Amino acid sequence: MWLPLLGLLLGVSLGLLSDIQIPQVYNNYLTIAILAAFDTLFGGIRAYLQQVYDDRIFVSGFFFNILLAAALAFIGVHLGVDLYLAAVFAFGVRLFQNIAVIRRILLAKWTGRNKNSDTNT
Amino acid sequence: MSKKLKKTREKRGKQLVLSIVFLVLGFMLAFSYRTVGSKQQMLNLEQTNLFQQEEQYRADLIEQQERNKELTNELLEKQKKVHSFEQDFSDKEKNHAVLVEKARDLRLLLGDIPSKGAGIKVTLEDADYDPSIQNPNDYIVHESHVLRVINELKIAGAQGMTINGQRINSNSYIKCTGPVIMVDGRTFPAPFIIEAVGDPKVLLPALHLKGSVIDGLLRDNIVVTLEEMKEVQLPAIRDEV
Numbered sequence: 001m002w003l004p005l006l007g008l009l010l011g012v013s014l015g016l017l018s019d020i021q022i023p024q025v026y027n028n029y030l031t032i033a034i035l036a037a038f039d040t041l042f043g044g045i046r047a048y049l050q051q052v053y054d055d056r057i058f059v060s061g062f063f064f065n066i067l068l069a070a071a072l073a074f075i076g077v078h079l080g081v082d083l084y085l086a087a088v089f090a091f092g093v094r095l096f097q098n099i100a101v102i103r104r105i106l107l108a109k110w111t112g113r114n115k116n117s118d119t120n121t
Numbered sequence: 122m123s124k125k126l127k128k129t130r131e132k133r134g135k136q137l138v139l140s141i142v143f144l145v146l147g148f149m150l151a152f153s154y155r156t157v158g159s160k161q162q163m164l165n166l167e168q169t170n171l172f173q174q175e176e177q178y179r180a181d182l183i184e185q186q187e188r189n190k191e192l193t194n195e196l197l198e199k200q201k202k203v204h205s206f207e208q209d210f211s212d213k214e215k216n217h218a219v220l221v222e223k224a225r226d227l228r229l230l231l232g233d234i235p236s237k238g239a240g241i242k243v244t245l246e247d248a249d250y251d252p253s254i255q256n257p258n259d260y261i262v263h264e265s266h267v268l269r270v271i272n273e274l275k276i277a278g279a280q281g282m283t284i285n286g287q288r289i290n291s292n293s294y295i296k297c298t299g300p301v302i303m304v305d306g307r308t309f310p311a312p313f314i315i316e317a318v319g320d321p322k323v324l325l326p327a328l329h330l331k332g333s334v335i336d337g338l339l340r341d342n343i344v345v346t347l348e349e350m351k352e353v354q355l356p357a358i359r360d361e362v
Contacts, residue, residue, distance in 0.1 A: 007140030008147040015151025030153050037146050
């Protein structure tokens with residue numbers, strides 16, 4: 001259980017301490033990649049709560065979505081079309097949907113537990 | 122037992138994969154945060170720098186303008202000074218011209234250098250021998266005659282004179298030595314030619330005044346010739362005695 005948390009901490013510290021500078025033009029890619037990562041993360045959480053969680057889907061989705069988003073942004077920049085907006089839109093909508101589903105599930109669980117505890121007492 | 126081990130291993134694998142995912146996520150988050158943050162800071166810094174620079178330039182400009190103003194004032198002052206100098210100079214030049222004129226006149230009087238100018242020529246000659254007059258002194262030119270002519274000319278404003286080519290000034294003396302006269306140590310026989318620089322229109326009437334020089338000379342039987350000269354050459358005074 002502690003290993004992923006450790007990984008997160010390590011990643012944050014690496015990111016903060018690393019001395020790599022990227023040009024401003026690539027900032028868009030980074031942002032969209034982060035968005036994709038968040039989307040996949042919340043998707044995974046939702047899947048876990050809905051008991052349809054699969055490791056392989058989650059991991060492959062995580063990296064693939066990041067790469068796809070970055071690639072989309074790249075192509076968009078080179079075509080002169082703001083394609084990354086599409087990615088932002090898609091991921092944003094999905095992010096909200098995922099979070100909404102998670103909220104409902106958690107709410108339902110909480111109410112169910114409350115009911116249970118009510119009946120218990 | 123082996124099933125449990127397998128399950129544990131599986132769980133550990135899952136955890137490893139998850140941790141890698143989280144590592145990547147954390148890295149990306151932190152990196153993005155740092156990059157954007159630093160960019161913002163740099164932008165701010167740049168802006169501040171630019172602002173400061175602008176302020177600096179503005180201050181410099183104001184300073185320069187003030188300096189310009191100062192210099193302009195100074196320039197005006199200097200120009201005024203130059204103008205006054207020029208005025209002074211032109212005044213002095215006028216004065217200078219007057220002084221030069223004066224110096225020329227004075228030099229004429231002194232006779233230190235050769236000079237020339239308009240003037241007159243007076244020739245005094247002994248009268249022809251007249252047997253009825255016993256005393257030859259009555260018909261030869263005396264030094265007093267020459268002196269009278271010279272004095273009259275001086276009074277009339279003659280500026281420089283010669284007697285037979287000998288320049289005379291205020292220190293010159295004329296002495297009688299028998300039939301000849303001595304001017305500044307040199308002897309001259311008759312006829313005596315007196316040349317004078319001065320306004321002929323003044324000098325001639327002065328000599329012709331009634332009862333004056335010419336009348337006196339004629340009474341003394343002296344032949345007087347007057348001549349108006351366009352240009353009279355005066356040599357420098359000779360000091361050898």
